[in-house]
Amino acid sequence: MISLSDFNHEHAQHGIAVSVRDLGLTYTTSIEKKPTLKARFKSLGRGKRHTRIVPALTDVNIDVHYGAVLGIIGSNGAGKSTLMRVISGIIPPSQGRVEVYGSVSTLLALGVGFNPSMTGRDNVYLGGLAAGMSREEIDNHFDAIADFSELGEAIDAPMRTYSSGMFARLAFSVAAVVEPDILIIDEALSTGDAKFKEKSLNRIKELRSADRALILVSHALATIEDICNEVIWLNKGKLMMRGNPPEVINAYREFVNARKSASSDEDV
Amino acid sequence: MDKPVVIYEPFRAGLPPMREYFASLWSRRAFISEFSRSGLRQQNYGSIFGQLWLILNPLLLSAVYFLLIYVIGGSSDATRFGHLTATLFLFYLIANSLTGGVKAITSGERLILNTSFPRIMLPISATVIALFKFLPTVVVFSVIHLLIGLPFSWQMLWAVPILFIAVVMALGMSILISCINVYFRDISSILPYLTRSLLYLSPILYEASNISESIKKFEILNPLFYLLDSWSRVVVHAEAPTMNGLIHASLWALGLLFIGAYFFLSRERDFAVRL
Numbered sequence: 001m002i003s004l005s006d007f008n009h010e011h012a013q014h015g016i017a018v019s020v021r022d023l024g025l026t027y028t029t030s031i032e033k034k035p036t037l038k039a040r041f042k043s044l045g046r047g048k049r050h051t052r053i054v055p056a057l058t059d060v061n062i063d064v065h066y067g068a069v070l071g072i073i074g075s076n077g078a079g080k081s082t083l084m085r086v087i088s089g090i091i092p093p094s095q096g097r098v099e100v101y102g103s104v105s106t107l108l109a110l111g112v113g114f115n116p117s118m119t120g121r122d123n124v125y126l127g128g129l130a131a132g133m134s135r136e137e138i139d140n141h142f143d144a145i146a147d148f149s150e151l152g153e154a155i156d157a158p159m160r161t162y163s164s165g166m167f168a169r170l171a172f173s174v175a176a177v178v179e180p181d182i183l184i185i186d187e188a189l190s191t192g193d194a195k196f197k198e199k200s201l202n203r204i205k206e207l208r209s210a211d212r213a214l215i216l217v218s219h220a221l222a223t224i225e226d227i228c229n230e231v232i233w234l235n236k237g238k239l240m241m242r243g244n245p246p247e248v249i250n251a252y253r254e255f256v257n258a259r260k261s262a263s264s265d266e267d268v
Numbered sequence: 269m270d271k272p273v274v275i276y277e278p279f280r281a282g283l284p285p286m287r288e289y290f291a292s293l294w295s296r297r298a299f300i301s302e303f304s305r306s307g308l309r310q311q312n313y314g315s316i317f318g319q320l321w322l323i324l325n326p327l328l329l330s331a332v333y334f335l336l337i338y339v340i341g342g343s344s345d346a347t348r349f350g351h352l353t354a355t356l357f358l359f360y361l362i363a364n365s366l367t368g369g370v371k372a373i374t375s376g377e378r379l380i381l382n383t384s385f386p387r388i389m390l391p392i393s394a395t396v397i398a399l400f401k402f403l404p405t406v407v408v409f410s411v412i413h414l415l416i417g418l419p420f421s422w423q424m425l426w427a428v429p430i431l432f433i434a435v436v437m438a439l440g441m442s443i444l445i446s447c448i449n450v451y452f453r454d455i456s457s458i459l460p461y462l463t464r465s466l467l468y469l470s471p472i473l474y475e476a477s478n479i480s481e482s483i484k485k486f487e488i489l490n491p492l493f494y495l496l497d498s499w500s501r502v503v504v505h506a507e508a509p510t511m512n513g514l515i516h517a518s519l520w521a522l523g524l525l526f527i528g529a530y531f532f533l534s535r536e537r538d539f540a541v542r543l
Contacts, residue, residue: 037452089384108382115306129299
């Protein structure tokens with residue numbers, strides 16, 4: 001893991017940012033929701049299996065270049081979030097190889113590391129440190145974060161008193177102020193009210209630059225079409241298509257509609 | 269330029285590259301301290317009465333034993349009272365580290381699923397919290413020590429290395445149990461019985477010298493036995509600890525830390541999919 005400051009931000013234009021080769025991922029998870037010692041004892045000697053293997057990604061190959069804004073679409077359970085977790089080093093792959101050339105900041109879920117009993121101000125530090133920033137970096141960015149969140153004096157109130165919109169606004173602001181080489185955003189755009197949504201979308205547009213790569217996971221196809229210059233479509237852990245946004249999005253829409261009408265024809 | 273910065277490949281069973289791991293852990297030290305602070309805050313230790321409780325709780329505990337020994341027992345044995353409070357306070361350091369550590373990973377699910385960081389930070393911060401709760405008890409015990417007129421000597425400086433051994437042991441236990449709890453979630457329900465048994469099997473309610481040699485042989489299996497005995501010798505009796513006692517405690521502490529850390533580090537990459 002590398003701290004953000006170790007990096008020089010000069011990347012050759014269109015140099016490679018993330019390279020995913022023959023990526024395969026299978027989970028071993030317990031069959032029961034919560035594995036317990038009791039269950040293990042009860043099934044002793046019965047030869048019962050406690051774990052099952054779930055294939056999550058199969059043979060995925062992607063290159064993301066600097067300057068690209070890559071959108072990832074697909075239905076629920078397609079493996080989008082899993083792929084993001086592999087790229088950010090949270091889950092190790094079971095096959096293949098992922099190479100990441102630059103500092104990565106992930107925005108997979110909002111407010112990770114926040115503690116509701118502390119004030120917004122304390123949580124900016126906590127969340128920032130959780131995201132891998134140093135205390136000095138947070139000091140330097142604090143005013144920008146507070147301004148962006150539009151919380152005003154509420155920043156010094158405990159976070160348990162925040163509305164869910166305020167919570168999300170602060171969480172997005174902490175994440176948006178980081179300026180990494182590679183930014184991975186998973187469904188984080190749907191925060192706050194319409195005005196803040198637009199503001200966060202604009203912030204993401206601002207972050208697009210030749211020396212940065214953005215990867216965006218979303219179900220909001222219009223947004224994807226608006227900001228991305230390349231889209232990949234995942235289905236059941238497999239890469240279905242990659243190409244320019246309108247083409248891939250149309251193919252995906254047709255696929256979803258075909259499935260919908262097929263299922264509506266079935267006898268129930 | 270443009271040389272691979274981070275490469276993720278399938279991992280073989282075993283430890284991650286240790287140098288990188290510890291460098292990354294070290295770079296996250298500010299997060300460990302902030303995370304521990306927020307953990308304490310969540311348990312209300314951020315407020316004035318919460319902090320007062322850190323002092324009140326050990327005071328009340330020792331008041332109960334004062335009642336038991338001086339009032340009900342009718343004895344005026346200052347050493348026994350001193351022994352009880354001193355060992356009980358150190359015992360709580362270990363017990364709090366275990367209870368904090370057991371859910372360190374399972375309750376950090378959101379953090380683990382969405383951020384990449386050395387997971388061992390979470391049980392470490394459980395031990396840091398336990399240590400913060402322990403420090404006020406040192407003050408309380410020092411006052412008790414003065415009030416009941418226990419002896420002083422230079423040998424009491426042994427308290428520093430013994431406390432260090434205790435922290436290493438607490439850390440090892442916290443790391444080990446946090447990892448076990450990922451695979452067997454009911455360990456957290458069994459834990460209170462485990463700590464209660466440890467409490468009775470350790471020389472807290474009695475002194476190590478009071479039990480028969482035949483039973484003492486088995487106490488080699490209790491990681492806390494000689495640790496607490498040494499602690500009592502040093503801070504209550506103002507004597508030097510026995511070499512045997514120190515070696516026993518250190519071996520258990522290092523053993524638990526190494527086994528715990530090995531278990532943890534070789535499995536932590538699996539945690540994200542197990543939660």
